[in-house]
Amino acid sequence: MSKRTADPRILPIRPGIGFAAVSLIAGILAVWCAREANGNVERNHLHASFAPSLLYGCVYWIWWVIVTLVLWSLADRWSAVLKPSGLAIMAHLGAAYILAKAHLALLQHTLWFASWHWPLWGRVDGTLVVTTIERFGVELVIYGFIGGVCAFLHSRMQIQQAIAQKLEIERQLT
Secondary structure, three states, X not given: OOOOOOOOOOOOOOHHHHHHHHHHHHHHHHHHHXXXXXXXXXXXXXXXXXXXXXXXXXXXXXXXXXXXXXXXXXXXXXXXXXXXXXXXXXXXXXXXXXXHHHHHHHHHHHHHHHHHHOHHHHHOOOOOOOOOHHHHHHHHHHHHHHHHHHHXXXXXXXXXXXXXXXXXXXXXXX
């Protein structure tokens, strides 16, 4: 089975622009997350560096940029990845579970790393645990959202390609 490459003239979002948009959104969310984490530290009357909060925000959101790029690349190679079917849904549920567990472990490690390198940041009692069922649920929702947006954009791209091919064939016949 040969890999079909998308015609860059008809993509709903060009790859470079898509990557820039996803990176910009993740960057904004990382800074927002970092400000919230730093605000939690300051509410406890600690004046720690902004660096560990920014590290946490970047680890949190850059993970999702990577997941988005991998999901999109898989869909480019095998279009069935983003098409609704029983097998695809089961695969996504499994992937979401594994990715959520891995991401929460990475975040927990990031918190331990940050509290070791910036001891004041680690003194906030009880807030340095991210492996809760609520956080796990948030991870699943984020994966579902990303998967849904990728599926929508990918299906739009395929429809546009089909229309463009049909128009090209009609143009060649006339």
